[in-house]
Amino acid sequence: MGDFPKIISVDDHVIEPPNVWQDRLPAKCKDIGPRSVRAPMGEMTFVGGKFSYAPGTDGPQCDWWHYEDKQIPTTRLSAAVGFDRDDVKITAITYDEMRKGCWDPKARLEDMDVNWTEAQMCFPSFPRFCGQTFLEAKDRDLALLCVKAYNDWMVDEWCGDSNGRLIPLIIVPLWDATLAAEEIRRNADRGVRATCFSEIPPYLGLPSIHSGEWDPFFAACAETGVVVNMHIGSSSKMPSTSADAPPAVGSTLTFGNAMSSMVDFLMSGVLVKFPDLTLAYSEGQIGWIPYILERADKVWEENRGWNGVHGVIPEPPSTYYYRQIYGCFFDDEHGLTPSALEKCGPDNVMFETDYPHSDSTWPYSREVGQKLMGHLDDETVRKLVRGNAIRMLQLPFEP
Amino acid sequence: MGDFPKIISVDDHVIEPPNVWQDRLPAKCKDIGPRSVRAPMGEMTFVGGKFSYAPGTDGPQCDWWHYEDKQIPTTRLSAAVGFDRDDVKITAITYDEMRKGCWDPKARLEDMDVNWTEAQMCFPSFPRFCGQTFLEAKDRDLALLCVKAYNDWMVDEWCGDSNGRLIPLIIVPLWDATLAAEEIRRNADRGVRATCFSEIPPYLGLPSIHSGEWDPFFAACAETGVVVNMHIGSSSKMPSTSADAPPAVGSTLTFGNAMSSMVDFLMSGVLVKFPDLTLAYSEGQIGWIPYILERADKVWEENRGWNGVHGVIPEPPSTYYYRQIYGCFFDDEHGLTPSALEKCGPDNVMFETDYPHSDSTWPYSREVGQKLMGHLDDETVRKLVRGNAIRMLQLPFEP
Numbered sequence: 001m002g003d004f005p006k007i008i009s010v011d012d013h014v015i016e017p018p019n020v021w022q023d024r025l026p027a028k029c030k031d032i033g034p035r036s037v038r039a040p041m042g043e044m045t046f047v048g049g050k051f052s053y054a055p056g057t058d059g060p061q062c063d064w065w066h067y068e069d070k071q072i073p074t075t076r077l078s079a080a081v082g083f084d085r086d087d088v089k090i091t092a093i094t095y096d097e098m099r100k101g102c103w104d105p106k107a108r109l110e111d112m113d114v115n116w117t118e119a120q121m122c123f124p125s126f127p128r129f130c131g132q133t134f135l136e137a138k139d140r141d142l143a144l145l146c147v148k149a150y151n152d153w154m155v156d157e158w159c160g161d162s163n164g165r166l167i168p169l170i171i172v173p174l175w176d177a178t179l180a181a182e183e184i185r186r187n188a189d190r191g192v193r194a195t196c197f198s199e200i201p202p203y204l205g206l207p208s209i210h211s212g213e214w215d216p217f218f219a220a221c222a223e224t225g226v227v228v229n230m231h232i233g234s235s236s237k238m239p240s241t242s243a244d245a246p247p248a249v250g251s252t253l254t255f256g257n258a259m260s261s262m263v264d265f266l267m268s269g270v271l272v273k274f275p276d277l278t279l280a281y282s283e284g285q286i287g288w289i290p291y292i293l294e295r296a297d298k299v300w301e302e303n304r305g306w307n308g309v310h311g312v313i314p315e316p317p318s319t320y321y322y323r324q325i326y327g328c329f330f331d332d333e334h335g336l337t338p339s340a341l342e343k344c345g346p347d348n349v350m351f352e353t354d355y356p357h358s359d360s361t362w363p364y365s366r367e368v369g370q371k372l373m374g375h376l377d378d379e380t381v382r383k384l385v386r387g388n389a390i391r392m393l394q395l396p397f398e399p
Numbered sequence: 400m401g402d403f404p405k406i407i408s409v410d411d412h413v414i415e416p417p418n419v420w421q422d423r424l425p426a427k428c429k430d431i432g433p434r435s436v437r438a439p440m441g442e443m444t445f446v447g448g449k450f451s452y453a454p455g456t457d458g459p460q461c462d463w464w465h466y467e468d469k470q471i472p473t474t475r476l477s478a479a480v481g482f483d484r485d486d487v488k489i490t491a492i493t494y495d496e497m498r499k500g501c502w503d504p505k506a507r508l509e510d511m512d513v514n515w516t517e518a519q520m521c522f523p524s525f526p527r528f529c530g531q532t533f534l535e536a537k538d539r540d541l542a543l544l545c546v547k548a549y550n551d552w553m554v555d556e557w558c559g560d561s562n563g564r565l566i567p568l569i570i571v572p573l574w575d576a577t578l579a580a581e582e583i584r585r586n587a588d589r590g591v592r593a594t595c596f597s598e599i600p601p602y603l604g605l606p607s608i609h610s611g612e613w614d615p616f617f618a619a620c621a622e623t624g625v626v627v628n629m630h631i632g633s634s635s636k637m638p639s640t641s642a643d644a645p646p647a648v649g650s651t652l653t654f655g656n657a658m659s660s661m662v663d664f665l666m667s668g669v670l671v672k673f674p675d676l677t678l679a680y681s682e683g684q685i686g687w688i689p690y691i692l693e694r695a696d697k698v699w700e701e702n703r704g705w706n707g708v709h710g711v712i713p714e715p716p717s718t719y720y721y722r723q724i725y726g727c728f729f730d731d732e733h734g735l736t737p738s739a740l741e742k743c744g745p746d747n748v749m750f751e752t753d754y755p756h757s758d759s760t761w762p763y764s765r766e767v768g769q770k771l772m773g774h775l776d777d778e779t780v781r782k783l784v785r786g787n788a789i790r791m792l793q794l795p796f797e798p
Contacts, residue, residue: 077705088704200640208641239655241599241663242607246707248666251698252691253659256638260652264640267647287690290733292651294686298730299650303757305487306476308645331697334689339736358702 004366006118008386008397011231011282011328011352012360014122014158015079015102016150017095018063024149029142034067034126041073041092062092065126068138074098078125081111081356081363088358102356105158109165116366117353118386118397121167121194121229122158123282124150129234130196131171132204140175147173151187164396169194169229174206177213181220188224193393195221197228199261199281203235209268222276227326227392231282232258258284259292262325266296266317267309271324278392279325283354286327286335290343293318321348326392328352330359336372346380350388403765405517407785407796410630410681410727410751411759413521413557414478414501415549416494417462423548428541433466433525440472440491461491464525467537473497477524480510480755480762487757501755504557508564515765516752517785517796520566520593520628521557522681523549528633529595530570531603539574546572550586563795568593568628573605576612580619587623592792594620596627598660598680602634608667621675626725626791630681631657657683658691661724665695665716666708670723677791678724682753685726685734689742692717720747725791727751729758735771745779749787 018036025033042056053073055064065072079098080088095103101111112120127133127150134143151170159166170187172180172195184195197217198204207213221228232254239256241249258281265271265279296317304310313320327349329335335344351369354360361368373381387399417435424432441455452472454463464471478497479487494502500510511519526532526549533542550569558565569586571579571594583594596616597603606612620627631653638655640648657680664670664678695716703709712719726748728734734743750768753759760767772780786798 085701086704088702090705202641208643210641210643210645239659241659242601242609244607244609245663246609246666246711248695248698248702248706248708249659249662251702251706252662252666252695255694256655256659260638260640260648260655263648263651264644267645267651285690285694287693288687290739291684291686291731294731294733295654295684296647296651299647302484303487303647303650305485306489306757307647307650309647312645332690332693334693334739334742337736337738339738340689340733343733358705 004116004370005382005385007116007351007353007365007369008118008389008395009120009353009355009365010229010280010326010350010389010393011330012120012122012355013078013125013357014108015074015095015098015125015356016153017103020153021146021149024152025145029145032068032139033142033146034065037064037066038062038094039064044090060092061094063094067133072126072133074125077358079356080358081360099356105162105166109162111355111362112165115353115355115363119165119167119395120353120355121169121393123169123196123229123231124171127171128236129231130198131174132198132234132236134171135174135204135206140173143175144173144179147171147183151183155187155190155192167194167393167395168192169196171196172217174198174201174204177215177217181216184217184220184224184226188226193225194227194229196234197230198234199230199232199257200235200264203237203257209264209270215273218270218274218277222274225276225278225394227278227280229280229282230258230261232284235261255284255288259288262289262321263292263296265325266320267313269312271320272313275323277324280328280350280392281326282328283330283352283359284327285332286329286344286349287332287340289327289335290340293321293343321345326350326388330354330361331368331372333372336376338375341376341380346383347388349384350392351385403515403769404781404784406515406750406752406764406768407517407788407794408519408752408754408764409628409679409725409749409788409792410729411519411521411754412477412524412756413507414473414494414497414524414755415552416502419552420545420548423551424541424544428544431467431538432541432545433464436463436465437461437493438463443489459491460493462493466532469532471525471532473524476757478755479757480759498755504561504565508561510754510761511564514752514754514762518564518566518794519752519754520568520792522568522595522628522630523570526570527635528630529597530573531597531633531635533570534573534603534605539572543572543578546570546582550582554586554589554591566593566792566794567591568595570595571616573597573600573603576614576616580615583616583619583623583625587619587625592624593626593628595633596629597633598629598631598656599634599663602636602656608663608669614672617669617673617676621673624675624677624793626677626679628679628681629657629660631683634660654683654687658687661688661720662691662695664724665719666712668711670719671712674722676723679727679749679791680725681727682729682751682758683726684731685728685743685748686731686739688726688734689739692720692742720744725749725787729753729760730767730771732771735775737774740775740779745782746787748783749791750784
């Protein structure tokens with residue numbers, strides 16, 4: 001292998017600075033819109049596969065988001081880079097304690113330089129992975145303003161001065177597919193080519209992708225070339241076995257909704273109806289994809305008497321995967337063995353650095369990538385590390 | 400590859416004949432105990448990933464089980480062998496319309512001969528994969544009698560005259576771990592070495608494996624060498640994305656609970672506490688196992704600051720998989736590629752024929768096996784096709 005290519009990472013995260021909404025909301029909304037408040041962390045519990053927080057008068061200082069009547073803490077798991085592995089805990093954190101690159105675009109570019117990263121695309125934090133925070137809000141007019149404020153900040157302020165090195169990724173108003181389509185077109189007009197979405201909308205109380213309700217949104221994405229990026233956790237409900245299972249169970253299984261979502265799309269007819277629609281499974285890893293594609297094709301063929309897709313999906317489901325779906329990995333040895341990669345498709349998978357989360361390989365993403373992909377030829381490595389992302393997102397970089 | 404070894408299959412099914420409970424229950428219980436009734440199928444719907452049945456006055460004839468106030472149909476999916484692929488539908492079936500091998504042990508042995516099968520182990524049908532039907536019953540005294548009646552029939556009548564070719568597999572009273580332990584010991588005393596269990600007991604409203612409540616049952620299994628066999632679907636709740644997803648989605652994802660269960664066990668400490676306990680994931684396939692083991696080990700190591708298993712699980716989780724867990728496959732090309740099989744462990748996976756279900760490869764299991772395993776050396780093929788099952792179940796056959 002020659003020099004390791006500069007990384008173009010399709011999954012990283014931004015911790016929104018306090019001004020995102022306060023700078024953009026109308027004056028009368030600022031009091032209930034998202035605002036940053038420093039206060040002690042209080043008590044924290046882990047029940048039913050979820051952490052719950054109750055602000056108190058003690059515990060370490062935390063920078064909370066207040067929004068309507070909700071109070072949401074920032075924890076070290078979301079800003080883990082720079083901490084020793086043993087210190088990456090679910091505990092409070094303030095802006096002052098985290099690396100500046102978490103929330104400041106100039107510092108982020110410096111941290112990308114350190115990590116051999118030419119460009120990256122960041123998911124939201126306070127809005128959650130696809131904007132669930134605004135879906136759950138009481139005041140939907142305000143929520144729509146918040147969605148647009150986030151996207152304006154993302155395009156103008158976060159990515160604005162980065163010379164394309166920070167790739168804009170927007171959110172949409174999940175409660176209305178027509179409004180969502182409008183937001184796609186509004187942003188596509190200014191060059192955005194990526195949106196967040198939920199792996200499994202029914203887990204958020206929304207219509208399924210089978211319902212047809214999302215077609216205006218899918219049509220807008222397909223027509224504008226905006227890629228639908230579904231991050232693990234974007235269904236809110238994480239795979240879990242029981243209320244008393246340790247966090248390690250959920251952490252190992254977090255890719256499960258990405259897997260279910262991929263099968264859902266392959267069997268839905270959505271990819272048949274919208275052949276220009278592109279999906280990406282962010283932080284989903286890839287080692288499970290060969291089994292799923294093989295099984296989906298067998299169910300399509302062997303269970304044709306009762307599977308409900310006979311006559312609906314004209315080609316074996318894997319056909320649509322290779323045409324329209326991308327997988328993303330940060331550290332996946334099995335997925336990169338030659339036989340697995342052949343099935344995952346060397347044109348369908350992309351490397352990511354997951355800065356600044358607990359799974360991040362920063363600042364060693366190049367070394368991790370070299371170890372993971374050292375057995376592959378240069379052309380394949382370039383595809384995985386940057387070429388596929390450049391093609392998928394129509395980026396102005398050399399593949 | 401030399402001659403393909405005779406198959407010893409660890410996952411098949413029996414359709415219980417009408418006499419199982421009527422022959423064994425006390426006279427006063429026969430009216431509410433399980434009994435076979437022929438009646439039209441009536442209406443059938445598929446909602447929320449599940450088929451529902453409402454007996455009616457029309458539709459094809461069906462052999463129903465009546466038990467307490469429940470009426471449960473027998474469908475062609477459960478007795479699919481011998482039907483053309485296009486005719487394997489979720490429609491009614493009677494004993495007369497199914498292959499006799501579904502319910503008659505002598506006819507079963509003949510169908511095994513046709514399918515190059517020396518021995519096989521059968522899961523229950525009316526009781527469901529781990530006896531959920533009896534867990535859900537109103538009268539638990541009667542339910543316990545039904546569990547014991549099934550096991551007595553399984554040992555004496557189904558397996559009795561087969562010269563060991565039909566391998567007994569029992570069910571336990573799921574509502575009481577102490578009673579379950581007693582039933583394990585009662586059957587171990589007469590040579591039984593396999594029990595059914597649920598992949599994820601909380602999905603049945605039962606305590607999790609983390610609770611300690613199951614320890615008497617696990618202890619009894621470990622002490623007697625009785626293997627805990629968890630069939631896909633033994634959690635009742637199947638992986639599903641939405642109420643309007645086609646059956647193909649659930650059918651592709653059915654292995655998901657096996658995967659979650661395996662992670663649950665690896666992270667629970669149960670395998671540390673009971674080093675002689677053995678688990679098998681029936682019909683779970685294996686192509687997903689390499690990714691899961693790699694990810695579990697990484698979560699154990701990298702997320703040690705917050706995963707809740709630091710100090711509880713002394714070795715990397717995969718250690719316990721290789722020591723105590725078996726995977727079962729019926730048709731899984733990816734899982735048998737050399738790099739995947741090396742991670743699945745050639746001593747940890749077993750072939751199965753799934754007679755008479757929709758996934759069954761009967762009567763071509765030898766041909767399917769030859770195609771799947773043709774690239775492997777003879778010794779490995781013998782392990783997968785019979786040797787591992789013989790060791791796991793302590794069977795009196797030549798490995």
